[in-house]
Amino acid sequence: MSQIPAELRYSESHEWVQRLAPGHFRVGITDHAQELLGDVVFVETPAVGQTVTAGASCGVIESVKAASDLFTPLNGEVCAVHAELADNPQWLNEDPYGQGWIFELQGSDEDFAVLLDAKAYAQLSGS
Amino acid sequence: MNELLRTTPFHDWHLAHGARMAAFAGWEMPLHYGSQLQEHHAVRQAAGFFDVSHMRPLDVWGPDARALLRYALANDIARLDDRPGKGLYSTMLRNDGGILDDLIVFHLSSECYRLVLNAATAVQDLEYLQSLAHLQLWQVRFLPRDDWGILAVQGPRALSLVSPLLGVPALQNCPRFQGLELEFSSLFVARTGYTGEDGVEILGTPERLLAIADALHAQGVAPAGLAARDSLRLEAGLLLYGQDMGPADSPDRSHLAWTVDLRDPKRDFSGRAAIAKERHGILHQQLWGLVLSRHAIPRTGYEVLAEDGQIIGTVTSGLFSPSLGRGIALARLAAPYGPGMSAQVRIRHQVFPASIVEPPFWRQGKAIYPL
Numbered sequence: 001m002s003q004i005p006a007e008l009r010y011s012e013s014h015e016w017v018q019r020l021a022p023g024h025f026r027v028g029i030t031d032h033a034q035e036l037l038g039d040v041v042f043v044e045t046p047a048v049g050q051t052v053t054a055g056a057s058c059g060v061i062e063s064v065k066a067a068s069d070l071f072t073p074l075n076g077e078v079c080a081v082h083a084e085l086a087d088n089p090q091w092l093n094e095d096p097y098g099q100g101w102i103f104e105l106q107g108s109d110e111d112f113a114v115l116l117d118a119k120a121y122a123q124l125s126g127s
Numbered sequence: 128m129n130e131l132l133r134t135t136p137f138h139d140w141h142l143a144h145g146a147r148m149a150a151f152a153g154w155e156m157p158l159h160y161g162s163q164l165q166e167h168h169a170v171r172q173a174a175g176f177f178d179v180s181h182m183r184p185l186d187v188w189g190p191d192a193r194a195l196l197r198y199a200l201a202n203d204i205a206r207l208d209d210r211p212g213k214g215l216y217s218t219m220l221r222n223d224g225g226i227l228d229d230l231i232v233f234h235l236s237s238e239c240y241r242l243v244l245n246a247a248t249a250v251q252d253l254e255y256l257q258s259l260a261h262l263q264l265w266q267v268r269f270l271p272r273d274d275w276g277i278l279a280v281q282g283p284r285a286l287s288l289v290s291p292l293l294g295v296p297a298l299q300n301c302p303r304f305q306g307l308e309l310e311f312s313s314l315f316v317a318r319t320g321y322t323g324e325d326g327v328e329i330l331g332t333p334e335r336l337l338a339i340a341d342a343l344h345a346q347g348v349a350p351a352g353l354a355a356r357d358s359l360r361l362e363a364g365l366l367l368y369g370q371d372m373g374p375a376d377s378p379d380r381s382h383l384a385w386t387v388d389l390r391d392p393k394r395d396f397s398g399r400a401a402i403a404k405e406r407h408g409i410l411h412q413q414l415w416g417l418v419l420s421r422h423a424i425p426r427t428g429y430e431v432l433a434e435d436g437q438i439i440g441t442v443t444s445g446l447f448s449p450s451l452g453r454g455i456a457l458a459r460l461a462a463p464y465g466p467g468m469s470a471q472v473r474i475r476h477q478v479f480p481a482s483i484v485e486p487p488f489w490r491q492g493k494a495i496y497p498l
Contacts, residue, residue, distance in 0.1 A: 038162075062447065064164065064358055065163065065357065065446055067475075
């Protein structure tokens with residue numbers, strides 16, 4: 001069954017969020033999401049400096065068989081993107097919570113606190 | 128999963144081998160066993176095996192079986208006369224030339240033929256053939272082979288792997304589209320496939336097919352799912368019924384004109400008059416291939432535009448081609464757009480350049496178009 005690390009928070013659209021420091025978050029897609037997508041071949045990330053809105057599309061993940069929107073779980077400003085994914089899109093499949101991280105943003109700790117915890121996400125994703 | 132979905136005899140096998148299952152044409156089928164890309168490359172480079180038991184064998188027996196199928200099919204099974212086991216790809220047409228299904232028909236004897244039908248259309252195909260036989264008072268019996276599954280073994284190494292398992296040393300000498308009845312007709316193996324690679328499709332009882340799958344797996348051959356089957360068939364330029372063509376499309380407009388055999392002027396077949404009429408006019412539409420760049424991946428339903436921005440058609444099947452490393456598609460385009468011309472595909476809010484090409488994209492181990 002798919003992995004759901006206890007220390008992360010989750011969105012209903014299958015992204016995970018890691019709190020790196022107060023107001024500083026890292027975002028990727030969950031193990032469940034990468035299983036649904038199949039082999040990822042291309043990731044279109046948001047741009048550094050871009051303002052993103054929770055629940056809105058901010059990029060695209062293309063697998064062999066389907067294109068899927070990338071949503072941001074938090075409001076904020078993108079402060080880093082994982083540029084190496086351009087040449088290594090398979091990292092989303094191989095290590096979705098590690099090497100497969102997608103972008104980082106500056107956001108609010110209050111917004112983070114109301115995201116799903118691992119237990120709630122496990123229920124949602126049927127894992 | 129959905130309890131209304133049918134399952135194949137391999138269902139438990141799939142789950143035991145880590146398959147991610149998905150619904151396809153009313154069946155619960157394996158999508159992949161971990162990585163579609165690895166499964167795709169394994170078939171291109173060595174071999175892989177697929178459970179394709181959702182495809183349905185139908186045996187047609189009787190003194191009028193030949194007459195029925197010469198009427199029902201656009202290709203002419205008279206080509207198979209006196210060639211036991213030989214198979215033929217054909218479309219089956221409505222009177223107006225629309226495609227009811229595409230299938231392979233094997234000649235077993237002058238009074239017995241074996242069809243292999245698409246999952247989604249098998250039931251309506253049988254009803255249609257029954258109604259034709261009834262109207263014409265043809266002496267025919269239908270035997271759906273619900274007792275059988277189908278295992279496809281595909282790839283450059285497929286024949287050498289399967290030959291010893293079936294005890295058929297001469298499988299490599301078996302011509303393409305030739306079927307062999309084995310083990311007192313309890314097993315039927317044909318040199319056919321849907322991947323653009325050499326290989327066989329094996330029809331037989333679940334027990335026998337599971338034993339073959341286990342023996343292949345024990346030799347290190349990996350199972351492959353429907354996702355890899357889709358990327359393999361699209362690279363090979365093979366159409367998927369219901370997606371690339373259907374009842375609204377004629378063979379001539381679907382790059383399948385070669386499946387229509389008009390040579391015998393005395394043979395009447397369903398759709399003949401409509402096809403003949405269509406061939407007197409100007410073809411206004413055709414199914415062509417599109418090749419895009421690595422990061423431009425066309426999907427079903429995307430708009431195709433001319434260089435001046437005018438809409439000229441729609442993508443019917445598209446994906447990232449694992450062998451070519453770029454986006455490829457089949458697309459239904461208005462005349463006169465065709466191979467050698469440039470087009471564009473609208474992908475979300477951008478348009479990307481595409482070359483119009485003649486399918487296939489990949490044949491016998493190599494790319495057809497320069498990368």
